[in-house]
Amino acid sequence: MPEPDKHQQIIDAAVRVFARRGYHSARVADIAHEAGIASGTIYLYFETKGDILVTLFREKIGGFVADVRKAIAGEPDALAKLRRLIRLHFQILERDPALAEVIQVELRQGQKFFRGASSAEVGDYFNVIASVLEEGVASGVFRHDLPVKTATRALFGAMDQMATSWVLGKRTYKLADAADALGDMFLLGLAAKP
Amino acid sequence: MPEPDKHQQIIDAAVRVFARRGYHSARVADIAHEAGIASGTIYLYFETKGDILVTLFREKIGGFVADVRKAIAGEPDALAKLRRLIRLHFQILERDPALAEVIQVELRQGQKFFRGASSAEVGDYFNVIASVLEEGVASGVFRHDLPVKTATRALFGAMDQMATSWVLGKRTYKLADAADALGDMFLLGLAAKP
Amino acid sequence: MPEPDKHQQIIDAAVRVFARRGYHSARVADIAHEAGIASGTIYLYFETKGDILVTLFREKIGGFVADVRKAIAGEPDALAKLRRLIRLHFQILERDPALAEVIQVELRQGQKFFRGASSAEVGDYFNVIASVLEEGVASGVFRHDLPVKTATRALFGAMDQMATSWVLGKRTYKLADAADALGDMFLLGLAAKP
Amino acid sequence: MPEPDKHQQIIDAAVRVFARRGYHSARVADIAHEAGIASGTIYLYFETKGDILVTLFREKIGGFVADVRKAIAGEPDALAKLRRLIRLHFQILERDPALAEVIQVELRQGQKFFRGASSAEVGDYFNVIASVLEEGVASGVFRHDLPVKTATRALFGAMDQMATSWVLGKRTYKLADAADALGDMFLLGLAAKP
């Protein structure tokens, strides 16, 4: 019986190693060493090196989405949900620097991860965002003519870029502090009020 | 005398090959073949394979930023400049599918390109965006309390994600059509008007 | 567990391949093939191709010096030791033609092996020769004003050149036969006795 | 018409470059640069890179041998000739450090130069040495039973090793000073006089 422990050990080791050396420079043997096992053992739990990254991505993003989904469920309306979602997005990344590094930097490996495997989980997150927006449109707190797809992508892109800048900038400020500013901006727009 | 043509030939060939096979799968010999030269010739113009990607990035993004800068200079006010910038961002990518693929997908190679070389050119683009926002704040068309840095990242992130979605979605719709929707969203916000 | 056998297998294969094709023409794959292993396996035991040559040199010369040292220890006086040393120098090379080829010809690769790695072992051999000469000077069998350093180099150079000539001349005569002639020459000099 | 000047320029440049970087690290372009010409021009005067080394060797050793031959011709007897030969051998090398480096270190490139081309010139030098020894045997100043071939090799090997040690030891002492000590040693032998 495959030990679920080992699986997790490997994923966690991989997050640390990818964060430290980058995906391409990381050798399977490094991950095995970090996990305290032999490199052959990796292949009892994963198909390939890429599979580790994909699985890592799926599980972490899956958890991320589940956390967000659960958190916003408790919020009373779309506005509160949106603010909570943005805040949580940043909090989760801020909480785990190695994971943030991996998600914002290492996961972006050209062809391999922009297409295919990763798209399902990101799509799921997009759905969560979109559903909040739709709820807001329906309830009238958001503009009735809001192009939800575009807004979803824009909001995700904005949050993602904020997070990337924060990681690349060596996390010199509190990411969560940016959450409300971002929320205001999206809700109220850049334009001065007449 | 070193031909300046060859440099461009190689860059152009690289864009096509990277778009087609991805950066990592692309062999230097493929680029040479696509450029109609011998592989050794590549090394008369570039240090390494990575140097091709970095140079490609610098030149293309450099041109991109220069184009945007010139275009918005002709616009009367910050509002027009912002709309023009968004529209141009999308038009440039839409005009050259191979380049769009490379910029949105292949350039993102983890460590190597998020940090270092690329940052200067992207930073330059960030400055262009920020200057438009600052101008708007000063002239009163944008909110006087706009957090310009955050807004810059958010806008860039939003445009970038729109472009990435469009590339990954096999360009099934007109990217430029999203420009005005995105502009409205940023200017007016998501919130319903009271 | 790393097999100590493999290390030796590779060294022995390398001696044969270097003797046959020369160091530069020898491909790592040739050595691997000769050793009956895959080329990647070489790199579990050696850092680089050059490392094989250096290690080969160290081990073979180290063994050579140890053999000589042990053999002369059993000789009664400096005179006997010197004759034994010369004889053994030639016998060892004569015994293993491939090794002789490698030591006399392939090891001499310009910069790489005249300086650095090899110097320690050769220096060790020089010390053995010098100690015999010093012993002879002290015991009065050699001239009291013998310039030991010069004599050491001269003797080594003479033996080395004899060996090289023998290897290059396709070993058409018995090298060991030259030992006593060389010994006499060094001991008695060229000059006619008055 | 091939300019003899260019030929010499290239040879001289090659001596300096080989001495500085070693034969293998030296690029043909380096030699061309050092000679102040284009690399293609090298091939109007030499067949291959190896040809430069071989020609360099032939010409330098040829000159060396000619010089020695002429110098000893003026000496009255075999004894004086031998001493003069040894002294000159060292003086010539001492006079031109770059050439000494190349002859003692870089010329020794395994297979390529121990066999073939170089052997003729070294053979010529061996003949000069042998003829002095033979003359000495005939005239009775050397032992009548001297094994001339062996003595020739031994003497050459001794001088060569002295020179190599001097080059490797960064020429920290005067090589010529060793000449008489070496001469005495060969003439009188190591053995104490009874």
Next chain:
DNA sequence: TATGAATGAGCCTTCATTCAT
């Protein structure tokens, strides 16, 4: 299950040599 020694495909890069000008 776990190990880790062994495998071997894969490719970037160098640089001696050529040849059109």
Next chain:
DNA sequence: GATGAATGAAGGCTCATTCAT
């Protein structure tokens, strides 16, 4: 003769993956 841009063969090395133990 002279140039130097262009050529392209060649191979050392890495490391993901396998498999006998």
